Amino acid sequence: MINDNSVIFKGSKDGLIILLSPDIDFNNLKTILEKKVEDAKDFFKDAKTSIMFKGRDLTEEEEYQLLQIITDKAQLNVSYIYDEKSSMEPSKSMPADKFNDGRIQIDQTKYYKGTIRSGQCLEFDGSIVVIGDVNPGGEIYAGGNIIILGSLKGIVHAGCKGYDKAFVAALAMNPMQLRICNIITRSPDNQAYNTHSKTFPQIAYLYEGNVYIEPIDYKLLDNL
Amino acid sequence: MFCQQGGNNMSQVIVVTSGKGGVGKTTTTANIGTGLALKGYKVVLLDADIGLRNLDVVMGLENRIVYDLIDVLEGHCRVKQALIKDKRYSGLFLLPAAQTRDKNAVNPEQMQKLCDQLREEFDYIIIDCPAGIEQGFKNAIAGADRAIVVTTPEVSAVRDADRIIGLLEASELRNPTLILNRIRMNMVKRGDMMAMEDVVEILAVDLLGVVPDDENIVISTNRGEPAVTNPDSLAGHAFRNVVERILGNDVPLLDLDISEGFMGKIKKIFGIGN
Secondary structure (H helix, E strand, O other): OOOHHHEEEEEEOOEEEEEEOOOOOHHHHHHHHHHHHHHOHHHHOOOEEEEEEEOOOOOHHHHHHHHHHHHHHHOOEEEEEEEOOOOOOOOOOHHHHHHHHOOOOOOOEEEEEOOEOOOOEEEEOOEEEEEOOEOOOOEEEEOOOEEEEEEEOOEEEEOOOOOOOOEEEEEEEOOOEEEEOOEEEEOOOOOOOOOOOOOOOEEEEEEOOEEEEEEOOHHHHHHO | OOOOOOOHHHOEEEEEEOOOOOOOHHHHHHHHHHHHHHOOOOEEEEEOOOOOOOHHHHOOOHHHOOOOHHHHHOOOOOHHHHOEEOOOOOOEEEEOOOOOOOHHHOOHHHHHHHHHHHHOOOOEEEEEOOOOOOHHHHHHHHOOOEEEEEEOOOHHHHHHHHHHHHHHHHOOOOOOEEEEEEEOHHHHHHOOOOOHHHHHHHHOOEEEEEEEOOHHHHHHHHHOOOHHHOOOOHHHHHHHHHHHHHOOOOOOOOOHHHHHHHHHHHHHHHOOOO
8 A cells, every 4th residue: 555544534423524635646546545445345334424525626527436436345325425615725724634633623613693591502513603692691612613793791612622723703702701622711700790891803712821812803813 | 406617517408498589599598608608617509590590690600600510410520620619708619500401400319419418518508499399499408407488578478488388398397497588667667568577477487587678789699799798788787697596696686677767767756657
């Protein structure tokens, strides 16, 4: 085998992810895939799953060829093929790949329209965008980023599966508690209970074990 | 019957209950707990109102919650991890309720076990009971040694308190004591409000204290600072007396007539008051 890591199989809750190396010749890739599928034939037998190809730009023809190999060699019943946004260049998006090694997918985003009230809880492995407020006692847990298009007054946990590059952005940042990765911060004590002071958009991120909250500007975004 | 400091095998589990909502259970729990902590006892406040927790807000500790009661009972964390140390008084701790679950997530056996576990650490375990007589009530009273029933001088609240006392007795929690909350002496004098004698006569239980209606309670609740620490608050004074009585000291009932105001005193002098 030339390079064993040029084709990697990965399970996710949405199905099978096949990571393809962008660096080797397509025909070579086909042979490697063929061999790998052959090896795992018994494992795949008669399974029904959806497949995502990752790591390399494929033409429709190429994708079809790879799929042919998989279905032929493994009697795998492929129900659905999904791909990352094809405009994205997977080969160059190192952070996303690194991220996927941690089995978290921030490239998926859940949108929620409405107010998260006390006792309500929103959980998602990817990122969450709330179009509305998060009231005190409301909770949001995301594997990725959290963006609140409204006032954040509840508890949020971005990067809750261990992703330390996660951020939290809100139009009005007054969280009761703000957690990123494994760092927990809380609001200052003796805050007036009817404060309407901070009303400009802010972003919270983790840097060297500390959570920083700053107004959103382009320089900051470049550095994130 | 009453506990001495340090003797943890003597520790007491007290449930604060009422049946009716909005009569001041949470406020009473916060004030009694803080009062006992001020006396140097080791106290934990346990919020049993799962899904509608308030005690953390009244104590001003809501932003510190990481783990809660359900996390403890389901084994997601140790008790010590869920206990929130009060920011002002050493010896005062809060075990908050979960907000995203409901009362059925807990059963009385679990609560009893938890209370017994807490006994090893604390002199007093004060449980804030939810309103109602359903699962939440059963959970809250499961581990308790004694009960404090809170009521206001309203017919509906007294009716519910009576029902609760019956249920407590059926659950082997005998001799509950009564706190009459939010009394307004000027209304009592006019005959527009039940007097404490009337309430005690109906409920036939020992009176632990009478707490006047006091604006300071609203202020202190919103600020997250129990009124018992405020030397100027009449209600705070009443709660300090309640704490003394819990400790077994004989304290006379607060003279509430001072709350009738300047005009009342003038009227009294001229004999038009009553």
